[in-house]
Amino acid sequence: MATVELSGLTKTYGNYTALKGLNLSIADGEFIVLLGPSGCGKSTTMRLVAGLEEITSGEILIGGERVNERPARDRNLAMVFQNYALYPHMTVGENIGYPLKIAGIRKDERQKAVDAAAAKVEMGHLLSRRPSELSGGQRQRVALARAIVRTPRLFLMDEPLSNLDAKLRTVMRAELKHLQKELATTTIYVTHDQVEAMTLADRIVILNDAVIQQVGTPAEIYARPANTFVASFIGSPPMNLISGTLADGILTHAAGQLPMAGAGEVKLGVRPEDIYLCEGDDPVHFEGQVYSAELLGDCVLLNIKTDEGLLSARVPPTVQLTMGDTVKLRFDTNSLHLYDATTGNRRDS
Amino acid sequence: MKRSKTLRILSVVGLLIIGLIVLLPFFWMISVSLKPATEPFAIPARLWPESPTLANYASAFRPEFRTYFLNSMIVSGASVVITVSLALFAAYSFTRGQLFALSFMLGAVVLAQMFPHAAIIIPIYKMMRSWDLLNSYTSLILSYVSITLPVAIWMLRGFLVKLPVSLEEAAAVDGASPMRVFRDIVVPLARPGIISVAVYVLIITWQEFLFALSFTSTNDMRTLPVGLNDFIGQYGIRYGELMASSVMVSMPVVAVFFFLQRYFVAGLTAGAVKG
Secondary structure, eight states, X not given: OOOEEEEEEEEEETTEXXXXXXXXXXXXXXXXXXXXXXXXXXXXXXXXXXXXSOOSEEEEEETTEEOTTSOGGGSOEEEEOTTOOOOTTSOHHHHHHHHHHHTTOOHHHHHHHHXXXXXHTTOGGGTTSOGGGSOHHHHHHHHHHHHHSSOOSEEEEESTTTTSOHHHHHHXXXXXXXXXXXXXXXXXXXXXXXXXXXXXXXXXXXXXXXXXXXXXXXXXXXXXXXXXXXXXXXXXTTOEXXXXXXXXXXEEETTEEEEOOOOEEEEEEEOGGGEEEOOTTOOOOEEEEEEEEEEOSSOEEEEEEETTEEEXXXXXXXXXXXXXXXXXXXXXXXXXXXXXXXXXXXXXX | OHHHHHHHHHHHHHHHHHHHHHHHHHHHHHHHHTSOTTSTTOSSOOSSOSSOOSHHHHHHSOHHHXXXXXXXXXXXXXXXXHHHHHHHHHHHHHHHOOOHHHHHHHHHHHHHHHSOHHHHHHHHHHHHHHTTOTTSHHHHHHHHXXXXXXXXXXXXXXXXXXXXXXXXXXXXXXXXOHHHHIIIIIHHHXXXXXXXXXXXXXXXXXXXXXXXXXXXOSGGGOOHHHHHGGGBOSSOBOHHHHHHHHHHHHHHHHHHHHHHHHHHHHHHHHHHHHO
8 A cells, every 4th residue: 555656757669759757646545547548658657657667767656665776576566467467377376376475475374365365356266277267257356366465555457357348347347446445555547448447546547649638536537628638538429529719709610609708719519418409499509410310228319410520419318300300409508618729728727 | 072072082192102101111120120130131021020029129238228328318318408498598588688689699599500510510529629528428418409409499489479478577566586487487388398399309319420429439428329330330230130229219209209299399380480
C-alpha cells in the first residue's frame, strides 16, 4: 500500500516519443485507470512504473521513495498481464506461490497463503491443474491470485479483462472492483475500454498522443470533458460535435441555429441523450433525415443525416420512425458543451 | 479424385524405394555381423545368413572395445553437457540482448561453422600440441564443443525466441533476479530445445572420426569410430567383427534417437523457420 508520484515522466524509443512529461499523483488505496486508444502511452506508463522499461527522464516515487534505478524485482509490486503470463510448466498452486517462493518463505506458510489467495478468487479446488487445462476466466483468476498472494505496495493491471468474453468480463469486473476495495491496495489499471474505466475507476486518466488529456472521477469526465478528444472518446455512442460560428448571441451551424453567448469558431458538443424530438412550439435547433433507427430495448438510437454529417440521438422506445423521415430536434440547452474549434479545449471554465 | 489416388500410390512407392536405399546398408551391416567368417563373400551372396551366429559379437566385444566405449561415453557426454550449457547462455543472450553488436556476433557464429573440419584441424592440432593436450579427453572435448556450438546456439535460439517475454517479465515483477528467471522460467520451458540440441551433439560427437584419429595416439584414448579401424588391417578386413562392432556402436545413438526423435525434429524445424 503506497502513494505513487509520477513527475515529468518521459519515454522515447529512438525518435518516437511514447510518453511526454507525464505528471500524476495517486493516493494510497486509489483505483486509477489509464484510458486511451492504442499507442497513447498508457501501457508504457505502467511498464515504467513496474520497472520493465528504463525511464528516459522524469521521476517515479512509490511510497515517497524514488525508484527510478530500482529493478522490477525490488519494487514490491504485483502485475497482472494481458495474456496472464502464467508459468505453463507450473501447477496453479505453484504459480500462485511463486512470488513467495522467491521471497524465501517456508513451504507450510507458503501453502497457507496460496490457499487463502486461491480461495479469494474461488480457485481453491484447481490448485493441482496446469494453466493449459484452465479456461480463460480461470486463468485470469490465477493471475489475480498470484498478485494478491503477497501484500504488494501496488497492483498493476494491463488490460486484464480484454481476453475474456463479454459476459465473463462483466462478472470479473465486479469481482475485481470488490477485491480491490477489500484489499485497499493502490491500483493502476490500463484499458482501452471506457466501460471498464467508468465502472472500476476512482479516477480516470485519459491519455492520447503520449500526453494526459484529462484526469478526474468518472462522473467529472463524463459531465465535463476537457477537450474534444475526451468528449468523443467517452460515452457510447460518443458525443456529437457540431462545427459552428458564434456571433451576436447566436450559434450558426450547417443545419440550423440556436441562441448562445460568445464569439468565434467553435465546436458544439451534445450527448445523444441530451437531444429531444421537437413537440408543439419547441424551438428547432436541428433538422435532418432519419438514416437509421436502432431499437436497443430501453431506447431508440437514431442516426440522423444532416448537412453536418451523421448525428446520433437517444430517444424513447415508443418513437416510431423509419428511414428517410424528416425530424426536428432540440437540444437540452443546460447540458451543452462548447469547445474552441482550433485548440479543441473546453471554452467554459 | 482418381488422379490423387494414383499420385498417392506413386508417392508411397517412391518413399518405399528411398527407404529401402537408405536402410539397405544397415540391413547388410546386421546381416554380415551375423554371418560366420567364411560367409560374407559367398557366391551367390545371401541376404540373410544360412546359420546366424553371434560369434562375431563375442570376439568384437574385447577389452579394447570396452575401453573405446568408455572413452566415447566420456568425450561425448562431456561435449553434450558443455555445449548445451554454453549454447543455452549464448542463445538466451542472443535472443533477449538488445546490443547492436549481438547481431554481428550471431552472424559470426554462422561464419565459424562454415569452415570444413579438414581446414581447421591443423591449426587446432597445433594449438593442442602447444597446450600439451594431445592424446587427452580434453583435446577432443574442446574441439567437439567448438564444432557443435554454432549449430547448437542457432537451434536453441529458435526455441527461445518463441517464449513469450511476458513470462520473464512476470517473474521479474514477482521478485526474481535475472539468473533466477533463467533457471526457473527459461530453462524449464526450453526443455524440448535442450533435448534436441543434446541429441544433435551426441550424434555428431559419437560418430566423429577425423579429430579422434588425429588427436589420439594410444589405444587407451581412442574412441569407438577410431576403434572400428582396428579391424581394417594391412592384409585384410575382418568384416564380421567390424560389422558386429558397428552394430554395437550404433545402438546407443539409435536408442536415444528413437526415444527423443520427436524433440529432435521439432528442434530442427524451429531453428530453420526462425533462422
